[in-house]
Amino acid sequence: MSSVGTSVSVSCDDPQSEAEIRAQAFTAEEARAAGCEPIVWDDDDPDRSPGADSDFEDDAGAGSGDGAGVVIDTQAMDEPSYLPRVPDAAVAARVGRAWDRIERWLGAHASATLRKLRFPVEPERVARWEDDHDRRLPDDLYASYLRHDGADGNLGEGFPLPPSYGLLGLAEIDYINWGRCQDLVLEGVRENADPEHGTWHGTLMPVGSDSHGAELFVEPRSGRVGESPSGGSLRYDGPMGWPSYVAMLEELARSLESGAALRDWYPTVTSGCELRWADEPAESLPGGCAGGARPSPSPTPTVAPTPEKLSPAQARASGCLPGRRAPVVRVPDPAVTARVATVWRRIERWLARKAPVTYKTLTPPARPLDIAKAEAAMGLRFPDDLRASLLRHDGSGEWGFGPAPFYDLMSAKDTRAGWKMLCDFLLGGPEEMVGTWWDGHLIPFADAHDGGYLFIDTRTGKTGEYYNESGLTFEGDDVWPSYLALLKATARSLETGRPIRGWRPTVKKGELDWKSTRNPR
Template sequence: MSCQDPELEAQIKAQAFTPEEAKAAGCDPITWHDGSDTAEAPVPDVISSPEPDLDHFSPTPPPSSRTPDPAISTRVDQAWARIERWLGEHASATLRKLKFPAGPEALALWEESHKRRLPDDLYASYMHHDGADGNLGDGFQLPPSYGLLELSDIDHVNSGKCQDLVMDGNREAADPEHGRWHGSLLAIGDTSTGKELFVEPRTGRVGESAWNEDLSYDGPMGWPSYLALLEALADSLERGTALRDWYPVVTPGCELRWAEEPADSAPTGCAGGPRPSPTPTPTVEPTPDKPTPEQVRASGCRPARGTPVVRTPGPEVTAQINAVWRRVERWLARKAPATYKLLPPPARPRDIAKVEAAMGLRFPDDLRASLLRHNGAGSWGFGPAPFYELMSAKYVYSDWKMLCDIVLSGSGEGVGYWWDGHLIPFAAAHDGGNLFIDTRTGKTGEYFNEEGLTFEGDVVWPSYLALLKATARSLETGRPIRGWRPTVRKGELDWESTR
């Protein structure tokens, strides 16, 4: 990769942790890959958990579950019972947003795959609720506005925090006691603005983390244990007293929030039960009809398995894509270095071929050439406005397959307006949507899980290349792209609305 700033690239590589230092910090190490052009500078890629191969694997027996300390479990059970009872009486909308338990199998799998145990109070809490609905669990908030994260979010948060830690190369920052992060920490809450609530597993203490700041265990939300936090939370709700600096209040929509002053009064009509059972009875929710063979064929979601064929994009398209990427790389390196660091190396042509064969589709040359430049953009990385990140080749397939499986799990009536197997997702949003290329027209469109497919309006571009060019032009000029202007926050590219 080249951004015409070799000094910056050399600095990034020189300051990053060595593999040994990364592992000592509890984080995945970095490997340095040469780009497809050997004259270009090396491209960093943070190694994450291996992605599943596209080939079929035989299932392995699940790991055995364990029982946390009975005394701790009992206290966690009692704390959650008090919290749930109060929510049912005063803030039922929040009660219904608490998710169902993680389950002993999921907890055992997490501990087995990470080769370490969760603290018993956190383990027991996940057996009550695996986080909450909303963006980063904000359906249930710990004071002042930490959304309750689910089990899988531990890895999501840790990946981003570790990536910053390893790339910055600050050895003193990799200290779970006095540093800025450590890979052993377990995120339990997130504000979505760069602040996390976490559990330090060796001592069980609860602390706070903020971007570019040292960890804090003695701040407003520092606690000797997660259990102590839950019990104090239950006390605050039942008594109406402050939890450290914040009072529980209920919104007109019957949701729990936290404020610096107690509320004068509470809304009425906010009593209610928990969310419905996850196992509906046939009389309540009848099993939908299966799609007909004609609907399955029309969906494009069950193609005949073909042989992977490695294809090379045309030289003219490749030249145009590389030219646009050089503009993007140059701008990111100078203006948004945190986003620049996330750019991964090229996809392997064989991987693209396997994805095409599995999907029964042929990628347009502009998308293929882009993947051969950068295999996506990394987690929370570069992407089109307003909040998309480019997908890797395997992410394209996994998202396509998931949506195809969903649309064919019902009666098949959603084919064509909720999802369609002839579409190639290429950019993901963290709210349940994506941008796609329609292989029948070459145009882009948008998918959102609550609304389905959009084939017209601001989300439509004549091609992937046209969208990438417009994005690069917006970065360089600062002019909005269909109502969204590029901005930089803490070294990361963001988009702000001009409407």
């Protein structure tokens, strides 16, 4: 796999899988019609050598025959200049007043969030973005970037838009759009490429993103704000649908000042003086959170990161900053697949007879492409036993089947989202968290819904446990030599009724439950 320009080149280890992906993916024309870059398949241009560029062919020997080659005027190749435009004065004034109100409230009640708002985007950068993309930002979004280029922090930890969208900067439009376009083009569902009722369109401009893979976006033709849930259809009439970006900012300012709900959510402030949104109004806001003038609109010199924070090299070593890559569909080892299938048949047989309610939570197989996308996003290769298991059941749904005592098996998409959430927190924390609180080389595969996960360490193949308050556990009852070993032990416990490391399977009203043998009730 490789990339040429902004296009994506895809190849698969399995020719049959590649043929299936190619058959369903958008053609180049369909991809461009969807506002996205097309897929470049490895054999689309067999005569093209890596790095070849037809715009700079060697003309040596042509014309005079003296072999002098091409003389390039380097002065003519200087970086072009970009002339900033001036957004509509009335719109810019509304944006400015809304941000004045927001910043004033943050300075009085949530100064930690105020300090996370980034400096403005340089006008030349905005002009270059519009020139590169051959389209204009809506004037209210343009004016907002000239005030703040998003906010530091991830998953709503910077400046949160309700309920937990993190405010994005200008460069992040392309980053989010690239991933959503890749999904759209590879899935190849034509009706999904509809900016009104589909799942995405390359012309949409993401302005917020959350930990579940959902985006808040601006539709540039109308200026409307809409929502794109992960795996769902676009919505303009949902809780965070707005007629314009500036209308959203104005209502946000009103909610902060009055304490009233912004649609379904109320502003509140944490003990760390950070803005959050809650289902119920706050009885009172914590004291001592005033202070810290908002960042100067004039750029200041970049301060070197403190030793406690992750350096770029440490961030890469953490496994949480993988290089951008295209998905590659892989077929698990047939022998491993056979062993996994045997264990699953035992589990399915027992659940169908003894716990039919839990049996119904087992999901259909994962699509190989969904697994490949998760691997590409995480920069990891799933072990064959996990891959084969996902190809049998793509998780078990929320509150479904899973290992003792209270875990649910996760789908490929949930695995990707959970990994991203934990990595985003890790990248924003001190270096001491790497390898103790989380590590990007780990694959979460079971969710406890209380801040806990079971994971596979891709470096050893062993399982372990994560909990948000204590971090990683690499020894103890939750450590198994492999995912398959855990699956086998679970099947054996179901069939025999014997405890699995202190937890005995029981059934209540058709649902599997695990009871502790150490503290019997």
